Amino acid sequence: AQKVTQAQTEISVVEKEDVTLDCVYETRDTTYYLFWYKQPPSGELVFLIRRNSFDEQNEISGRYSWNFQKSTSSFNFTITASQVVDSAVYFCALSTDYGGSQGNLIFGKGTKLSVKP
Amino acid sequence: NAGVTQTPKFQVLKTGQSMTLQCAQDMNHNSMYWYRQDPGMGLRLIYYSASEGTTDKGEVPNGYNVSRLNKREFSLRLESAAPSQTSVYFCASSKTGSGWELFFGSGTQLSVL
Numbered sequence: 007a008q009k010v011t012q013a014q015t016e017i018s019v020v021e022k023e024d025v026t027l028d029c030v031y032e033t034r035d036t037t038y039y040l041f042w043y044k045q046p047p048s049g050e051l052v053f054l055i056r057r058n059s060f061d062e063q064n065e066i067s068g069r070y071s072w073n074f075q076k077s078t079s080s081f082n083f084t085i086t087a088s089q090v091v092d093s094a095v096y097f098c099a100l101s102t103d104y105g106g107s108q109g110n111l112i113f114g115k116g117t118k119l120s121v122k123p
Numbered sequence: 124n125a126g127v128t129q130t131p132k133f134q135v136l137k138t139g140q141s142m143t144l145q146c147a148q149d150m151n152h153n154s155m156y157w158y159r160q161d162p163g164m165g166l167r168l169i170y171y172s173a174s175e176g177t178t179d180k181g182e183v184p185n186g187y188n189v190s191r192l193n194k195r196e197f198s199l200r201l202e203s204a205a206p207s208q209t210s211v212y213f214c215a216s217s218k219t220g221s222g223w224e225l226f227f228g229s230g231t232q233l234s235v236l
Contacts (some may be wrong), residue, residue, distance in 0.1 A: 015163070037221075038221070039221060039222040041224060049211070049229065049230050050227065050229055050230070051166075051213065051215075051227040053224045053225070053226070056222070056223075056224050058222060097165060097166065101221045101222060101223075102221055103220075103221045110156065110168055110171055110181065111156075111166075111168075111225055112168075113158075113165040113166040113167075114165055115163060115164060115165040116165050
């Protein structure tokens with residue numbers, strides 16, 4: 007079965023703190039893709055990153071970084087020096103071709119991050 | 124570029140009424156999707172269309188129908204709305220195949236009374 011688990015329902019931090027959002031996935035496919043999306047209070051869904059199963063290199067983009075570990079089936083997202091504008095719901099998602107699903111994204115339930123000034 | 128456009132943005136229905144949510148994309152994508160978002164549930168796939176002329180059920184298809192009108196447009200129809208269909212609906216599109224990010228519309232807030 008394909009599954010994405012985001013165990014942290016809500017996280018609250020004070021501005022400038024570092025915060026890590028956890029994502030654990032399940033799949034039997036050897037080829038798969040992992041994504042992170044951001045949903046700010048305005049409601050739109052913003053794509054942040056895509057990672058394929060053959061690339062375990064960590065990624066850094068400004069204050070954002072992602073740690074992909076196949077050994078633990080995890081794809082965690084860290085925000086360094088958090089800001090109020092980072093307040094949002096963050097979704098982790100998985101895509102495989104299992105059962106001919108052709109790229110459908112399976113989403114976790116999301117983690118709501120609140121950054122207080 | 125507009126990207127993915129959904130209409131309407133808000134809708135209130137009475138139980139048993141029908142309506143169609145419209146979605147259009149201008150990115151020349153082959154694949155289109157309808158998701159619903161409920162509190163604490165994440166996004167769940169209702170239907171998808173891998174290419175023009177094909178549609179397939181997702182995780183939660185009951186109570187819905189879809190039409191892939193052409194490459195650009197993918198509509199979602201509620202034939203007899205129920206309170207359990209109160210949700211935020213998102214249309215999305217992507218290139219064909221796995222591994223491509225989905226581009227989402229701005230969502231439709233639907234309330235069924």
